[in-house]
Amino acid sequence: MKSLGSIRRDFAPWNDPNAKPYIQFDNVTKKFGDFTAVNNLSLTIFEREFFALLGASGCGKSTLLRMLAGFEEPTSGRILLDGQDLRGIPPYRRPVNMMFQSYALFPHMTVENNIAFGLKQEGMPKPDIEKRVAEMLKLVKLEQFAKRKPHQLSGGQRQRVALARSVAKRPKVLLLDEPLGALDKKLREETQFELMDLQQELGLTFVVVTHDQEEAMTMADRIAIMDKGEVMQVATPAEIYEAPASRFVAHFVGNVNMFEGKVAERSANTTRITGPSGAQIVVENGGAATANADIVFAIRPEKIRVSSKKPADAVNALEGEVYDIAYLGDMTVYHVRLDDGQIVRASALNAARVTEDPLTWNDRAWVSFRPDAGVVLAR
Numbered sequence: 001m002k003s004l005g006s007i008r009r010d011f012a013p014w015n016d017p018n019a020k021p022y023i024q025f026d027n028v029t030k031k032f033g034d035f036t037a038v039n040n041l042s043l044t045i046f047e048r049e050f051f052a053l054l055g056a057s058g059c060g061k062s063t064l065l066r067m068l069a070g071f072e073e074p075t076s077g078r079i080l081l082d083g084q085d086l087r088g089i090p091p092y093r094r095p096v097n098m099m100f101q102s103y104a105l106f107p108h109m110t111v112e113n114n115i116a117f118g119l120k121q122e123g124m125p126k127p128d129i130e131k132r133v134a135e136m137l138k139l140v141k142l143e144q145f146a147k148r149k150p151h152q153l154s155g156g157q158r159q160r161v162a163l164a165r166s167v168a169k170r171p172k173v174l175l176l177d178e179p180l181g182a183l184d185k186k187l188r189e190e191t192q193f194e195l196m197d198l199q200q201e202l203g204l205t206f207v208v209v210t211h212d213q214e215e216a217m218t219m220a221d222r223i224a225i226m227d228k229g230e231v232m233q234v235a236t237p238a239e240i241y242e243a244p245a246s247r248f249v250a251h252f253v254g255n256v257n258m259f260e261g262k263v264a265e266r267s268a269n270t271t272r273i274t275g276p277s278g279a280q281i282v283v284e285n286g287g288a289a290t291a292n293a294d295i296v297f298a299i300r301p302e303k304i305r306v307s308s309k310k311p312a313d314a315v316n317a318l319e320g321e322v323y324d325i326a327y328l329g330d331m332t333v334y335h336v337r338l339d340d341g342q343i344v345r346a347s348a349l350n351a352a353r354v355t356e357d358p359l360t361w362n363d364r365a366w367v368s369f370r371p372d373a374g375v376v377l378a379r
Helices: 061-069 111-121 125-141 155-168 185-202 213-219 237-242 247-252
Strands: 024-034 036-047 050-054 077-082 097-098 172-175 205-210 222-227 230-235 257-266 271-274 282-283 294-297 306-307 316-325 331-338 343-349 364-369 375-378
Touching: 024 061, 036 061, 036 230, 036 247, 036 364, 050 172, 050 213, 061 097, 061 205, 097 155, 111 125, 111 155, 125 155, 125 185, 155 185, 185 213, 185 230, 205 213, 205 364, 213 237, 222 237, 222 247, 230 237, 230 247, 247 294, 247 331, 247 375, 257 282, 282 316, 331 364
Parallel strands: 050 205, 050 222, 097 172, 172 205
Antiparallel strands: 024 036, 024 077, 222 230, 257 271, 257 294, 271 282, 294 375, 306 364, 316 331, 316 364, 331 343
């Protein structure tokens, strides 16, 4: 199956029926007293994959990561790494390393000593330690900061030191728990690409936990969307965005408009939906919806066009009034209140350098979209 959207590299072992998963969560449940943090979860991750666990606080993603690291044991189920059951194996004997959000650097040690700490603990010969530390400093571009202490570094530099220390021991799997949470927005965006490049260069398996959807969408080969200890969907970023498996996923990732309705007619190529007010929508992505089924039609704001006149070629066009406008520089976001009361969000790229727009507050407007612009969701 060909992935939706662009991909960073020719890497999709999950589509190969003969590919063997590197990490397996097999019916894993984790309870803390009466609270179930992870509920009978099964998940596979492949070698050299950059995999993201994405969800709101309390969804179980960090608990899953801590079980893989060995800081927690499953209440039931198995976790396998390269075919080996990890139950009973302490964290320091697992071929994984974990990088925490706080970085946990030793404040009294220099950068090079922080990186060398784990290697010394393992008893690596001093010449080998010096060589490995030099390699790590070069990898994260901190050679000139080797003698500094953490308080003399910026947040981004401390993050790179923590990363270098984490990969210095050459773990098979690197676990990252909200690794960029302490950075400002611009630095976080730059570091996302640095992490991607580093993962490719090292050839390691990265598993990252984040609540930031943009972070997961940028870095990961695949994303597992989690809610209440369960996996709601596992797919590539483009597939999750363009073909969400449920209303929850569609709402959680990006902005989306939801049109409630009933399937009025179903043919081989199109599905006609009737809304509560009688409005008709024709779509091509009908999925498994059957005639008379109650469904929701989900469509992203950038796929909707806003205009002062009804487009002559529009298959789907709904009339309303401009309710709100937000100019964001690169795009303008319109909130249009349809005549049936529903608010539709549409975004238009500001490709031309103009300072005025013909549409303004309280103007009558039409929102229109192509039949293939959205997706029908039955759940």
